[in-house]
Amino acid sequence: MNKEWSELNKVMQSQLKKKDTYETGIDTLITLRNALWNTVFSFKEELNKDDYSAIPFINADGYHSKTIAYSLWHIFRIEDIVAHTLIKEDEQVFFTGNYQERICSPIITTGNELVKQEIAEFSKKLDIDELYSYMLEVKQSTEDILKSLSFDDMKKKISEETREELKSLHVVSDDENAIWLIDYWCNKDIRGLIQMPFSRHWIMHIEACLRIKNKIC
Secondary structure, X not given: XXXXXXXXXXXXXXXXXXXXXXXXXXXXXXHHHHHHHHHHHHHHHHOOHHHHOOOOOOOOOOHHHOOHHHHHHHHHHHHHHHHHHHHHOOOOHHHHOOHHHHHOXXXXXXXXXXXXXXXXXXXXXXXXXXXXXXXXXXXXXXXXXXXXXXXXXXXXXXXXXXXXXXXXXXXOOOOOOOOHHHHHHHOOEHHHHHHHHHXXXXXXXXXXXXXXXXXXX
16 A cells, blocks of 8 residues: 555544544545555546547456546546535435436446446446536535544444435445445444545555556556
8 A cells, every 4th residue: 555645544543533533534634545546547648538438457356456437437426426416415426417417427326336347348438527516526525524523423333214314315326335334334323434435445546546557557
């Protein structure tokens, strides 16, 4: 793991556990996210359209077995779902911004149900510029939510009503590779959600993207 990202993540996780360092922890999280975003944004200058759908490790085990386009979609669909449906309990950026049509995506889900060549074919269909617009809007809206949360909010659990709302949206596939996400998210408190989809999840997939980029470039 990138040492800077790893250290920021470690410090942030510790800070969020204590009331007197909580606000600093949110600042550290945003610093981490900005560093990761800079890496993701650099792809726009370094990669062409075909690079985003390249899948050089198609038969590997691990996050690098995907494509860069898929990985970016996956990171930000999950963040949008968690931030808006589960935490803020409002409408996802994906829907308010009409991003399915704008990105030209055949799916509204996290993409967990897709495998191997399905991932490559999915990636080829995406409008990368619109995907980046979506990513930025999700990032900014999540950080607005983060800044509005108090230390006491960190212990809040996901209600059964919110869980049912999530299921009703069909943004998580019923496929066995995806459906587990509902239990995974809904069994966490807000702090747990912040510590995975909003930070560590980014790191894991962006490091995989870098591995893909280094292979194809």
